[in-house]
Amino acid sequence: MLFGQFKLSAMIGACRGLIFQALKKGLWDDCLKRTQRSGVSLEMTLNRPKAMRHRAAGLVDTEARTTLFGQAFRQLNSSENHHFRRSDNVYYVKFLGENAEDAGGPYRETFAQYASELHSAQIPMMLRTANAAHNVGVGREKWVVNPSAFASVRLRRRMFTFLGKVMGASVRSKDFLALDLAGLLWKLLVNDGVSVDDLEGVDKMLVQSMSKMRSIDQVGVTEDMFEDIVLETFTTLSTDNRVVEIKPHGASIAVTFSTRVEFADLVEHFRLHEFDTVVRYVQEGLAKVLPLNLMSLFTATEFESMVCGCPEVDVDLLAQCTEYSSCAATDMHIVWFWSTLRKFSHEERSAFLRFVWGRSRLPHSVAEFPQWFKLQSFNKSPADTYLPVAHTCFFALELPSYTSEELLMKKLLYAIYNCQEIDADGDSVAANQLGWEE
Structure with a gap:
């Protein structure tokens, strides 16, 4: 089950920020304890030289086979979900050709390297925010999920579901996965409401542009002048640089003075929800590891801290x-x-x-x-x-x-x-x- 199927949880979610941390953390920890599993850890072998050669050559792991995250996916994703519900290490890792015994250090190292790969062009699962590309606004170090990652939709779903399982394992074991996702993504992951303020944390220039579009009459632009100044159709550019129609046949519908507000609203709505499908894939993975019916207790910031820990500035x-x-x-x-x-x-x-x-x-x-x-x-x-x-x-x-x-x-x-x-x-x-x- 996913978040939207819990009506009571949705009601609680509306006041999640008002619930005492000690109360919800107690409920959460009790549920984690009751649903955790033990037994023999999985075993996995990772080829770091292979991943390093891939990175040095500037190649993109389009089939999820050469990066460490891709290698882990190939070896672990078909394992029973209960393995990811351990309170200790999900797997015992051996680095091919290396002598390190996994007493915990190599395991934690894999999580650090997963995050490093995900926050790069090595594997096409995440993209820099528009704020980073334009060097404006806040959150320039943040990333968003790639809506068109991998040519195969099936592989895309499996990879992001696996990411959700790894995130869930990091919550249980507290071997944090240091993901620098934009606040908008964390809100979507816990089914919290998103707004233009969240979009500004991803693409400030777009929000400013849509604001100017709505109020263009206040700077002296009349209806007669509009079509000579604004040459837009009902399309927009997605985060992954696709031209997307934001209403049926939008590519052939010109934006007019009277429809400019509708256009701005539709652009913002699309950009706020262009990640929804991929986020659902991640939630599917989380649901295999964590009690998602209790996730509505937590704010986006609290959930981010559960997955990533509290980043320390050295x-x-x-x-x-x-x-x-x-x-x-x-x-x-x-x-x-x-x-x-x-x-x-x-x-x-x-x-x-x-x-x-x-x-x-x-x-x-x-x-x-x-x-x-x-x-x-x-x-x-x-x-x-x-x-x-x-x-x-x-x-x-x-x-x-x-x-x-x-x-x-x-x-x-x-x-x-x-x-x-x-x-x-x-x-x-x-x-x-x-x-x-x-």
Whole structure:
């Protein structure tokens, strides 16, 4: 059974954010315990050199045979579902040609490598968000599922169902699968309502474009002028770059002044629900491992944490990948800055990254940083009256020379949580409000 078949669960889901965490977690853990299975673990052999050669050659695993995730699918997917309902390791893994004994480390390594492959072009199951492609908005590190992954619909369904089973196993064993999926996807997975705000976290430019389409009359465009300015039909471009009709025969129906709002509504509705079929496949896999009738108790964020764990921002790694402009690491306000970051909670550190980079997680190593963090001096005075200023496109922060660490923390936290849309990416009005642009 899937989520939509539980009317009571749907009613509870409407107030999932109001239910005490201890209560729902207790119910959930009890159900997991009652449905868990034991016995001998499955055995699996993975060929890492094969996967590495595939990656080095820039090939795409279109048949799910060469990547580690594809190899795991071929060996595990036909196994009885109860194997995935263990509270410990689902399988014992042997890396071909390697001497490592699986006492837990190699097993956890497979989950890390699955996530790495899924968040790449090696296997065609996920795509970067439009925000990442355009370098705008938030969530630029996030991914969405690929609606047209694999030429075979049967393979597509089996692969995403397998992903759901692996996600379910990660929840049970707490060997987290660090998926950087957009918030929209997590909401769909727990059957929570989605809105244009969620779409903006995936494609900010589209949301802005549709908003302008609706209000085009407010900038002086009349009905007579419209057809010379807007040359659209009732089609839109999907996340996987397919031209899709958003109403019957839409390709031959021109958008007019009087139908522009309908067009905008249909575009947004399509983009909010273009992943529904693939999400159902993932839910099918989850349903084989987890008690999905209880999933309505949890918010999207809570479920993401159950699958992925709480991503820790490594401050020491960030410091290694930092360069300084018009300031030095030994300057007192810079010393206070690093001290403040170390005092932040994991959630505050993630919020800080979103503020300065539009992302919530760091790369795993120095080598994976696409650009270094830049700390710059802020030369207006008195410094204590200004907020820090982020330049998310350039992964940079202008930091005033505050007179105390306490004030620095207060100003930084305020900027992080109140100025996420007020940075140096082009909002000059906001910039003036912050006092950093003449």
